[in-house]
Amino acid sequence: MAAINSDGVLRGQVAVVTGASRGIGEAIARRYAMAGAKVVVSARTVEAAEHFLPGTITDTVARINAAGGEALAVRADLAVAEDRHNLIKQTEDAFGGVDILVNNAAITYFIPVEDFPEKRFRLMMDVQVWAPFELAQLVLPGMRERGRGWILNISSHAAIHPDRTLSGHGGTVYGMCKAALERFTTGLAQEEFDNNIGVNVISPGLVATPGVLHHKLINETNEDRVTPVEHMAEACLRLVHGDAREITGRIDYADQVIEEFALAPVDLL
Numbered sequence: 001m002a003a004i005n006s007d008g009v010l011r012g013q014v015a016v017v018t019g020a021s022r023g024i025g026e027a028i029a030r031r032y033a034m035a036g037a038k039v040v041v042s043a044r045t046v047e048a049a050e051h052f053l054p055g056t057i058t059d060t061v062a063r064i065n066a067a068g069g070e071a072l073a074v075r076a077d078l079a080v081a082e083d084r085h086n087l088i089k090q091t092e093d094a095f096g097g098v099d100i101l102v103n104n105a106a107i108t109y110f111i112p113v114e115d116f117p118e119k120r121f122r123l124m125m126d127v128q129v130w131a132p133f134e135l136a137q138l139v140l141p142g143m144r145e146r147g148r149g150w151i152l153n154i155s156s157h158a159a160i161h162p163d164r165t166l167s168g169h170g171g172t173v174y175g176m177c178k179a180a181l182e183r184f185t186t187g188l189a190q191e192e193f194d195n196n197i198g199v200n201v202i203s204p205g206l207v208a209t210p211g212v213l214h215h216k217l218i219n220e221t222n223e224d225r226v227t228p229v230e231h232m233a234e235a236c237l238r239l240v241h242g243d244a245r246e247i248t249g250r251i252d253y254a255d256q257v258i259e260e261f262a263l264a265p266v267d268l269l
Contacts, residue, residue, distance in 0.1 A: 002267045004069045008036035009241045014095045016087065018078060018135070019105030021045040022055025024154065024204055024232055028102055029060055030268045031233035032240075033069035040091045042076045043105065067269045070095075078105050078131035079123055088138045097142035100240045103132035103181075104154040110170035121173055128177040133184060144195050150240040153185050153201040155251075178203075182251055189249030198244035202252040204232040231258055234265040 015032045019025035020041035029041045041060045045051040048059075057073040064071035074090045076083040091098055107127045109120045136151055143149025158171050159178035182201050189199035205227050235257035239247060257263065 002034065002067075002269045004034055004036070004064075004067050004269075006036050006068075008034065009237070010100070011036035013037045013099040014040070014091065014097065015100035015102065015240075016040045016042065016091055016098050016135075016139075017102040017104060018042045018076070018087075018131075019154075020060055021051070021057045022053060024207060024229060025102070025104040026055060026060050027229040027233040027268055028104065028236045029071070030064060031230075031237050031266075032100070033064040033067070033071060034266075034269060035237055035241075037100065038070040038072075038095045039064060040072045040074055040087070040095065042074045042078075042087050044075065044077050046073065046075050063269050069269075078135075079107075079126045081134075084131055084134055085138065088135065092142075097146060098139040099143070099146075099148070100150045100152070101135055101139050102152045102154070102236065102240075103135060105131065106154075106177075108174050110174065112168070112170045113172050116173055124173055124177055129180045129184070132181060136188060140192070140197070143197050144192075147196050148244065149195075149197040150244065151185075151188065151197070151199045152236060152239055153181050153199075154236075155182050155185075155201045155203045157203055157205070157253075159203070186249050186251065193245060193248060196244045198240070198242075198248040200239045200248060200250045200252060202232075202235060202239060202250075202254060202257065204229075204254050207232055227255065228265065230265040230268055231255065233268060234258065234263050238263060 015037040017029040020029040021043035029039045033039045041057045043057050045056045061071040061073040072094050076087045155178045158175040185201040207229050232254045235254040
């Protein structure tokens with residue numbers, strides 16, 4: 001039965017999860033709370049009327065707190081500098097320093113390069129590349145001071161170079177963002193190795209999140225490869241505890257982490 005374990009592997013830890021109103025971010029927040037973390041969940045959607053897809057950070061926090069966990073909702077548009085800084089400040093004011101940062105938030109447009117508007121290009125880069133970069137800058141001093149910390153970036157198979165002979169679907173800019181995020185991850189892992197700060201990146205595979213369904217990314221050619229969101233949440237938990245010098249600089253996929261560490265995904269709150 002899904003429950004909060006206050007003595008879990010993340011006991012006493014403070015975790016920030018962006019893009020946590022629904023889908024993968026919500027699942028990660030719930031799993032971290034179950035493992036004993038105090039979780040700050042962030043996204044733009046606070047109330048149901050604010051977005052056409054289901055799920056809000058209010059819902060995520062209510063579910064965690066009702067189960068006996070500790071969670072706080074902080075609205076943040078990660079394209080806005082003030083919101084990025086406020087997210088970390090509110091976390092520190094409520095719970096103390098950030099031990100775990102999960103950069104999951106994304107905004108995505110599938111448009112061919114020829115037609116891609118500059119405004120949307122910059123927005124995607126701001127949310128998916130610059131925001132993770134600056135949020136890392138904001139939490140790193142505290143992590144170094146405490147001598148520990150974890151940063152986990154959420155990527156996608158879109159970061160892999162595509163087969164040029166197959167028909168594209170307008171995912172070039174999305175792939176660029178995720179490829180940049182992966183290179184940022186390995187570079188930061190190298191920089192922070194001696195500071196006991198683990199930095200990893202993980203791709204979920206194909207998960208039937210509200211966003212994936214909205215973009216019609218699941219079809220008869222790939223529906224047999226859809227994996228439960230619980231698998232991603234379990235893999236993301238494994239990459240933020242343990243020896244940070246042993247688990248860092250990894251470019252992982254959820255199914256590989258599940259297999260490598262013989263994990264048994266659990267039901268979420």
